[in-house]
Amino acid sequence: MSEPANNKRMSIIVTKGTLDWAYPPFILATTAAAMGLEVSMFFTFYGLALLKKKLDLSITTLGNAAMEMPMMGGHMKMPNLLGALPGMDMLATTMMKNLIRKKGVASIEDLRSAAVESDVRMIACQMTLDLFELRREDLIDGPELGGAATYIEEATKSDINLFI
Amino acid sequence: MADQTLDARGLNCPLPILRAKKALKDMARGEVLTIQATDPGAVKDFEAFCRSTGNELVESTAAGKEFQFRIRVQA
Numbered sequence: 001m002s003e004p005a006n007n008k009r010m011s012i013i014v015t016k017g018t019l020d021w022a023y024p025p026f027i028l029a030t031t032a033a034a035m036g037l038e039v040s041m042f043f044t045f046y047g048l049a050l051l052k053k054k055l056d057l058s059i060t061t062l063g064n065a066a067m068e069m070p071m072m073g074g075h076m077k078m079p080n081l082l083g084a085l086p087g088m089d090m091l092a093t094t095m096m097k098n099l100i101r102k103k104g105v106a107s108i109e110d111l112r113s114a115a116v117e118s119d120v121r122m123i124a125c126q127m128t129l130d131l132f133e134l135r136r137e138d139l140i141d142g143p144e145l146g147g148a149a150t151y152i153e154e155a156t157k158s159d160i161n162l163f164i
Numbered sequence: 165m166a167d168q169t170l171d172a173r174g175l176n177c178p179l180p181i182l183r184a185k186k187a188l189k190d191m192a193r194g195e196v197l198t199i200q201a202t203d204p205g206a207v208k209d210f211e212a213f214c215r216s217t218g219n220e221l222v223e224s225t226a227a228g229k230e231f232q233f234r235i236r237v238q239a
Contacts, residue, residue, distance in 0.1 A: 006218075035181075105177075106179050
């Protein structure tokens with residue numbers, strides 16, 4: 001198959017680093033790349049965690065009012081008061097990871113590798129790196145460092161710009 | 165290279181599309197990729213994928229909980 005019938009571009013600002021919120025940007029980036037779009041992702045604030053060499057993602061039920069986990073044929077909600085108890089985030093994360101495996105949903109590690117392989121341009125926010133005292137070597141190889149102007153330049157050339 | 169078959173059964177969005185793209189990349193114009201899948205969302209997604217990439221979706225069938233797609237490389 002020769003290259004893109006589709007010379008459109010997409011950019012995504014990735015601001016969240018929890019297990020659940022890691023999905024939308026990586027799913028859209030890899031799919032858009034597969035459909036022939038040129039894709040860039042700008043990782044800032046908590047989103048920068050998604051570029052760490054070793055991913056250790058978790059979810060929290062706190063303040064997540066719409067979250068319902070399938071359980072024994074029904075759906076379970078978690079009141080904030082219970083969700084705040086020690087160990088609850090770990091429990092919810094384990095449940096989510098089991099569901100992900102059971103339903104044939106890709107892991108974030110796999111989607112991230114797919115994004116790298118399909119030449120998605122990744123930009124790690126320099127300011128966030130400084131702010132949270134992270135080092136370049138804490139992140140995977142590939143992403144370049146950049147700032148707001150780098151993103152804006154990319155965004156002005158893109159047909160789709162998403163903030164996630 | 166010749167016609168290829170891809171077993172994407174048990175995989176969820178967006179994996180069937182990503183695997184299909186990977187397979188199509190090494191195929192020549194006119195060759196056909198047959199994909200088996202169980203993700204019901206793949207039905208609309210392969211239509212959109214083919215419209216966007218210029219490949220031809222020559223067949224999209226469902227049998228029980230399984231779906232089969234045949235894509236002819238055009239682009």
